[in-house]
Amino acid sequence: NAGVTQTPKFRILKIGQSMTLQCTQDMNHNYMYWYRQDPGMGLKLIYYSVGAGITDKGEVPNGYNVSRSTTEDFPLRLELAAPSQTSVYFCASTSRLAGSSYEQYFGPGTRLTVT
Amino acid sequence: QKEVEQDPGPLSVPEGAIVSLNCTYSNSAFQYFMWYRQYSRKGPELLMYTYSSGNKEDGRFTAQVDKSSKYISLFIRDSQPSDSATYLCAHRDDKIIFGKGTRLHILP
Numbered sequence: 209n210a211g212v213t214q215t216p217k218f219r220i221l222k223i224g225q226s227m228t229l230q231c232t233q234d235m236n237h238n239y240m241y242w243y244r245q246d247p248g249m250g251l252k253l254i255y256y257s258v259g260a261g262i263t264d265k266g267e268v269p270n271g272y273n274v275s276r277s278t279t280e281d282f283p284l285r286l287e288l289a290a291p292s293q294t295s296v297y298f299c300a301s302t303s304r305l306a307g308s309s310y311e312q313y314f315g316p317g318t319r320l321t322v323t
Numbered sequence: 324q325k326e327v328e329q330d331p332g333p334l335s336v337p338e339g340a341i342v343s344l345n346c347t348y349s350n351s352a353f354q355y356f357m358w359y360r361q362y363s364r365k366g367p368e369l370l371m372y373t374y375s376s377g378n379k380e381d382g383r384f385t386a387q388v389d390k391s392s393k394y395i396s397l398f399i400r401d402s403q404p405s406d407s408a409t410y411l412c413a414h415r416d417d418k419i420i421f422g423k424g425t426r427l428h429i430l431p
Binding site for chain 2: 212241243248249250251252253256258266267298300311312314315316317
């Protein structure tokens with residue numbers, strides 16, 4: 209299994225541009241999450257999904273959108289990039305089915321700079 | 324009030340020392356707690372998972388939950404330079420909420 213994969217690894221955006229951060233997991237996990245991590249600020253939840261077709265807001269959803277059309281993929285969309293969105297973005301997934309460990313698996317992260 | 328609070332450090336200790344990392348939480352209904360370790364420029368990885376009160380041990384690591392004081396702790400025995408990382412505490416219900424993380428440096 210590849211686990212959780214994220215693309216791209218790095219990206220520089222100009223203010224006002226848009227982009228999609230890709231996240232894919234091959235573990236058949238039903239729950240998926242997007243976090244951002246700013247220096248010294250820990251992980252903040254942006255959006256999460258409990259299954260295909262279902263998404264919900266986390267702590268800091270403004271400026272982002274998500275969709276979950278398949279179990280495997282959970283892309284994060286930035287429509288009008290702002291410098292405040294400069295951060296490292298982590299995607300994660302977990303199985304919440306009975307008998308699972310509930311361990312959350314993280315991708316390697318996408319480093320985004322908006323200038 | 325933040326749900327999980329954690330001192331960001333940095334915390335520097337000599338190799339071989341016992342390390343104590345701590346968090347407080349706000350809601351007495353929380354029952355599932357985790358400790359994650361994050362190396363520089365990597366995603367977090369789960370270290371320990373505990374439910375309700377008490378201790379859980381795994382090798383050199385011990386996780387402790389004190390529900391009366393709403394305090395969770397991670398102890399690392401015989402600390403090694405490879406333990407140098409950021410340690411994040413978290414609690415779980417429908418989603419996982421993380422503390423800010425404590426940066427730990429083990430000095431050789």
